[in-house]
Amino acid sequence: MEWVVVISVLIMTVLSLLRVNVIIAIILAALTAGVLSGLSLVDSIEMLVSGMGGASNTALSYILLGAFAVAISYTGITTILVNYLIRVLTGKKTMMLLAIAGVASFSQNLIPVHIAFIPILIPPLLKLFDKMRLDRRGAAVALTFGLKAPYIMIPAGFGAIFHGIIIDGMEQNGSALTDSEAVLAMLVPGSGMVLGLLIAIFVTYRKDRSYDENSENVVEEKVTSSNVSFNIKHVWTLVAIVAALAVQLVTSNLILGALTGLAIMFLFIVVPFKDGDKIVTEGIGMMGTIAFVMLVASGFGNILSETGSVDALVEVSSGFLGDNKPLIAFILLLVGLVVTLGIGSSFGTIPIIAALFVPICMTAGFSPLATATLIGTAGALGDAGSPASDSTLGPTSGLNADGMHNHIWDTCVPTFIHFNIPLFLFGWLGAIIF
Template identity: 75%
Template structure:
């Protein structure tokens, strides 16, 4: 049973690297896990479908955020930002990448649209990237940094949800900790991501890359040229709608309600005519639907791993021979967390599972609450970078592959795994030892 997680994740990883569609790869991994656990193919598929409901909230959130992002794009307000970036940063690759990382970071706290901004902002910049001979793998790492680092380091917006999930999971399993302490524990692992970003921008992808060498997948959208546009009252109403969505999301801690609020305000202000409502929602589904469905299938896969006891068996076997060696225990727990979260692809969704398994082991071994939080938070975060099923990798690909020149696995997943999962693992291991 302890081999179920390892083998199924390997199946998903190998198929993904061979350029098999990520949805098919996850389904194959789920069926492998089910069969190895003694289920039939029909039982495995039923459990996969039954577990997909666990990702319904996330999937609906992404679709509504996609519709909200499409509505925002209709006003042309994103063109103002694109034109500014083109005017100020053309020829300045390093500054462009840092600016993209900064804009992405805002999507986690200030304007809570998460990945929905990427298919709106990035496609108009693709031709500029090609003229600058910019390596799109660098752009992917910059975007993923902005989608991950803020919630790891800052307990606000998505970060507040992340750290509250850690705190709730630990408190329910007998380890008391506060949100501020959880954020403190993640400072060391989060600093590893900063180092990974700097290495990607200044060392790994610093050289020019010939656009004709890109081997991507079929395009996901038409590349849109940025056009000159003036700031109007429509843009004022758009900003008010964004602000309203932010406030409601913070108050309710619900992305669906926040996105709906933003859409309603844009229709009430007539920023988007009522007769275009169907078109906005349809395009939102088209833009984010694939990502939402991947997250649903990944939730079903996670259901198989947890319901069959595969994750628990792996943790028990891994921890059974560790004695009280803190360095070795931390290393093994992070390695197990990496395997589990790479398969499921969600940090928020796997933390409750990891907390239930990790806290008893850490308490018995004498880890401090801060060290335990660092282990759980880092293990969860490992699933958001370098997983084919993660929104933090699917999002960048949705924008960068708009012209069919960017491959999800080789141009997004592999670079983000190298530059973020490796330093996260190392710095998370150090945090567990020193805290």
């Protein structure tokens, strides 16, 4: 039973590396986990489907955020940003990648559209990337950094939600943690991601890489060919963005935030009401695949959780460790990596990990700060590099607009190497220090 998680995650990983569609890979891995746990195929499928409801809130959030991002793009404000980046950063590969990481970081805290901005902002830049001979793997790492590092280290926007889940998970299992302690706990592993980003930009992907110059990028032609000047619609767009952020921060609900932004844009005729159907449809088209992958991944996580496979893996891992804190921390982080790779969601993994890690850490004598470091790092591990993670699916959705960027080899593998390794090492060090 204890090896079910490992075997099923390996199956998903191998199938993905062999370029099997990620949804099919997750389904096959989930069915394998169910069968190995003693369920029939029919029961495994039913448990998979029943577990998909656990991500319904996330899926709806992504679709509405996609519609919000399309509405923002409709006003032409993203064209202003794209043209500015082209004018200022042409020929400056390093600065371009750092700028992409910065823009992506805003999507987690300042403008809470998460990955919805990527299919709008990145495709118009692909022609420029090719002319600069920029390695898109570096761009994938930069985007994933912006999608993960802010919520790990900054307690605002998505970060407030992530830190809140860690605190709630610890409190529900008998260990108290303050907001400031949660921030301190995640600064050490988060700094590992900063190091990984710098290595990717300045070392690993610094060299030129050529792509097919004959490829066509329809989005690029449509966006950069028009001259857009700042106007009153853009003012109301910024108001909608601020309002969406405010509602999201107050309610901790992405759906309400996205609906608020959309409502303002329609109410003040920033976007014509008659184009409502078109915008929502485009939002679904842009984010629908990612939303469905998250639904299936949630079903996979449900099978691993309900069959007791994760509990068994942690129990067998911790049963022979004694009171060796460095070894216990290492094994717990390794378990977190495997579990999150399978589930593909930091936020969805934290409650599961907290229920298992807190009793073990309390018994082993870890401080609440060290326990929070282990839980937060274990949840974040695997999110980068997982075929089912929005932190990898998002970058691929933009970088593969012309069909020349592979999800597994050009996004998942580079982000796994540059973020999971330093996250693991820095999180392990933080657990020992605290």
